[in-house]
Amino acid sequence: MERSAEVNQLVLPHIARMEGYVPGEQPQGGTFIKLNTNENPYPPSPRVKRALIEAIDDRLRFYPDPAARAFRETAAALHGVEPDMILAGNGSDDALTILTRAFVGEGELAAYPSPSYLLYSTLISLQNGRAHVVPFTPDWRLNTDEIIRPGLKLVYLANPNSPSGTTIPPDEVAELAERLPCPLIVDEAYGDFAARTCITLPKTHPNVIVTRTFSKGYGLAGIRLGYLVADPRIVAELNKVKDSYNCDALSLVAGKAALEDQAYLNETRSKILATRARLTSALRELGYQVPDSHANFVWATGGMPAVETFQQLKQQNIFVRLMRYPDHAPGLRISVGDDAEIDGFLEALRKLS
Ligand SMILES: *Cc1c(COP(=O)(O)O)cnc(C)c1O
Numbered sequence: 001m002e003r004s005a006e007v008n009q010l011v012l013p014h015i016a017r018m019e020g021y022v023p024g025e026q027p028q029g030g031t032f033i034k035l036n037t038n039e040n041p042y043p044p045s046p047r048v049k050r051a052l053i054e055a056i057d058d059r060l061r062f063y064p065d066p067a068a069r070a071f072r073e074t075a076a077a078l079h080g081v082e083p084d085m086i087l088a089g090n091g092s093d094d095a096l097t098i099l100t101r102a103f104v105g106e107g108e109l110a111a112y113p114s115p116s117y118l119l120y121s122t123l124i125s126l127q128n129g130r131a132h133v134v135p136f137t138p139d140w141r142l143n144t145d146e147i148i149r150p151g152l153k154l155v156y157l158a159n160p161n162s163p164s165g166t167t168i169p170p171d172e173v174a175e176l177a178e179r180l181p182c183p184l185i186v187d188e189a190y191g192d193f194a195a196r197t198c199i200t201l202p203k204t205h206p207n208v209i210v211t212r213t214f215s216k217g218y219g220l221a222g223i224r225l226g227y228l229v230a231d232p233r234i235v236a237e238l239n240k241v242k243d244s245y246n247c248d249a250l251s252l253v254a255g256k257a258a259l260e261d262q263a264y265l266n267e268t269r270s271k272i273l274a275t276r277a278r279l280t281s282a283l284r285e286l287g288y289q290v291p292d293s294h295a296n297f298v299w300a301t302g303g304m305p306a307v308e309t310f311q312q313l314k315q316q317n318i319f320v321r322l323m324r325y326p327d328h329a330p331g332l333r334i335s336v337g338d339d340a341e342i343d344g345f346l347e348a349l350r351k352l353s
Pocket of ligand 1: 038090091092093094117158162187189212213214215216221225226
């Protein structure tokens with residue numbers, strides 16, 4: 001090939017046309033208040049560190065268990081489902097990728113409500129599928145009739161939703177699943193912060209697939225582990241799609257130890273929920289509209305102009321997430337940090353107003 005050839009044009013045309021998903025900024029070094037990617041402000045359970053240290057030895061020369069059995073048994077026992085209903089992923093994004101590859105073919109239709117997690121659109125584009133984007137109602141409820149379309153192959157529902165932090169009650173999720181001609185992914189990345197969950201819904205509604213992550217509630221975004229709960233027949237198919245060793249040995253050990261320390265999860269969650277309540281009222285007092293959040297972040301719109309506020313905070317090394325969605329004014333999604341971080345953020349914000 002000629003050296004000057006446009007090698008980037010060798011990729012599939014639908015990939016060349018894509019923008020690609022842009023994750024939140026991960027500033028390196030220095031001191032900053034980082035409230036932009038919904039990481040947990042608290043460290044993982046001390047049991048996780050102990051389990052990891054114990055696992056770092058000569059056994060690392062072996063491949064991990066491709067079926068992640070020990071991890072799946074622990075997750076299954078916790079949720080009251082069978083281990084064959086669980087599939088582990090390299091983060092829940094990997095679970096979402098596996099699901100999209102399994103269900104959405106070229107030119108096929110997949111739906112998601114908007115504004116929501118922007119990765120769904122990227123995953124559909126990677127398959128050269130077609131996205132059916134259905135706006136939430138102004139009070140963040142589902143337009144169920146609008147979601148249902150003939151030929152639909154997959155529906156994604158982030159519940160709690162990002163960026164709004166709002167939830168759809170499990171009975172409404174079940175009703176949507178009953179009416180759909182295809183699988184429904186209930187993305188519970190923030191499920192650890194919500195009062196209600198759909199985690200056992202796949203037992204009665206075999207087209208429901210629930211995804212979970214260790215990145216938010218368990219404070220383990222750095223290890224990359226997630227899982228899904230689905231009907232065993234779906235899990236058996238997904239096993240053909242996933243990479244054989246999609247989860248490394250250390251992640252599986254860390255995830256198992258994290259699940260085994262529910263007391264620690266409850267403790268850190270209560271601190272986050274208390275800070276979330278304080279952050280919500282403070283923002284409302286400053287004139288922002290903030291829906292009641294069921295996650296570890298809040299969505300603030302309608303106060304000071306979002307773009308300028310975002311930039312001015314960033315100059316002070318305070319990172320929040322500026323989110324833009326079609327037909328919506330830009331807004332700020334602010335992760336619930338610890339009390340000192342939220343105080344620092346609020347103080348900087350008040351000085352801007
Ligand atoms: C953070 C997040 C994920 C991804 O979680 P990972 O396990 O870190 O890949 C999935 N869905 C939503 C809605 C999220 O916010």
